[in-house]
Amino acid sequence: MSVKHPIIAITGSSGAGTTTVTRTFQQIFRREGVTAAIVEGDSFHRYDRKEMRAKMKEAQENNQPDFSHFGPEANLFEELEDLFRHYGETGQGRVRKYLHDDKEAEPYGQEPGTFTDWETLPADTDILFYEGLHGCVKTDRVDVSRHVDLRIGVVPIVNLEWIQKIHRDRNMRGYSQEAVVDTILRRMPDYVKYICPQFSLTDVNFQRVPTVDTSNPFVARDIPSSDESMLVIRFANPKGIDFPYLLAMLKDSFMSRPNTIVCPGDKMALAMQLIFTPMIWQLMDRKKKAF
Numbered sequence: 001m002s003v004k005h006p007i008i009a010i011t012g013s014s015g016a017g018t019t020t021v022t023r024t025f026q027q028i029f030r031r032e033g034v035t036a037a038i039v040e041g042d043s044f045h046r047y048d049r050k051e052m053r054a055k056m057k058e059a060q061e062n063n064q065p066d067f068s069h070f071g072p073e074a075n076l077f078e079e080l081e082d083l084f085r086h087y088g089e090t091g092q093g094r095v096r097k098y099l100h101d102d103k104e105a106e107p108y109g110q111e112p113g114t115f116t117d118w119e120t121l122p123a124d125t126d127i128l129f130y131e132g133l134h135g136c137v138k139t140d141r142v143d144v145s146r147h148v149d150l151r152i153g154v155v156p157i158v159n160l161e162w163i164q165k166i167h168r169d170r171n172m173r174g175y176s177q178e179a180v181v182d183t184i185l186r187r188m189p190d191y192v193k194y195i196c197p198q199f200s201l202t203d204v205n206f207q208r209v210p211t212v213d214t215s216n217p218f219v220a221r222d223i224p225s226s227d228e229s230m231l232v233i234r235f236a237n238p239k240g241i242d243f244p245y246l247l248a249m250l251k252d253s254f255m256s257r258p259n260t261i262v263c264p265g266d267k268m269a270l271a272m273q274l275i276f277t278p279m280i281w282q283l284m285d286r287k288k289k290a291f
Helices: 018-032 049-063 079-089 104-109 156-173 179-202 243-249 265-290
Strands: 006-010 036-040 127-132 150-154 204-210 228-236 256-257 260-264
Touching: 006 079, 018 036, 018 127, 018 265, 079 104, 079 127, 150 256, 150 265, 156 179, 156 204, 204 265, 228 265, 243 256, 243 260, 243 265, 260 265
Parallel strands: 006 127, 006 150, 036 127, 150 204
Antiparallel strands: 204 228, 228 260, 256 260
C-alpha cells in the first residue's frame, strides 16, 4: 500500500460487470478532479488472441483441459505485481493495452486481439485504477493484493455471471453458445483457485442477486435487469461506514448483517458514488499530507 501513490483495484470474473463499475469511478474522478492511470487487466494476459488459441490447442493435445485465462500460466502475475509495487513507490510504471476489436485496434494500425507496445504511464497521475480479473490475486509466488489501497470485488451470483457472459460472448463477440459453455467449464478449476479467493481479500464486495428465476443459465433468453435484482454490499471492516446515511439515501435498503447492506439493484451506481467518493477523498487527503 502507498500513501503518496494510492492504488484502487476492481476485481471480478469475465462477465461480472467490472466495466460498468469502471465507468462509475471515471465519473467520480472527473467530478473530483482526480487524474487516474487506468489499467485494464486484459493487458496482463501472457498471450495475444492467436497465441492463446495455439496454446489452447497445445494444452488439449497434452491432456491439460483446464488451461484458461484465469490461471498463472496464461497471465503475467509477476509483472502485474511489479507494476503495483513500482507505482506505489514512484507513481510510475509500464503498461500496454489489449485491443479487443476493430474499433480499438484501428488507431494503432494493428489487428484485433493483439497488444500495443509497453509504454510508461503518464507523469503526475494521482492514483492508479485497475479493472480486471486479478486485482487481488495471491499465489505462492505473488501477492498483488498487498499493494492495493482500496480493493473492490464485483461478484454476481454465479448463474447470473454465466448468463451475462453467454449473452455478451454470443451477441458481441460472435461465439456459439456451445463454445461459451465449453469456456466456462474449462475455466472452472482456475476460477475456484484464483478468482474466488480474491473476494475474501477485498474491502468491499458488490454482489447482484436476481429476483427472477435463473435456475438454468444456459437457456435464459435475456439478462435479468437491475430492476429485477437486489444488490448485496459487504464491508470487510464496517468501522467508519455511515450506515444510517446509506440507508437513508438508498431507498428500500436494509441491513442483513452488521457489515452488510442490501438495496435494489438499480441503486448500484448511486451506492458506489455514496460509498467510494469519501474513500477517494481520504486517499487524496493522505496523499497531499504525505507530500
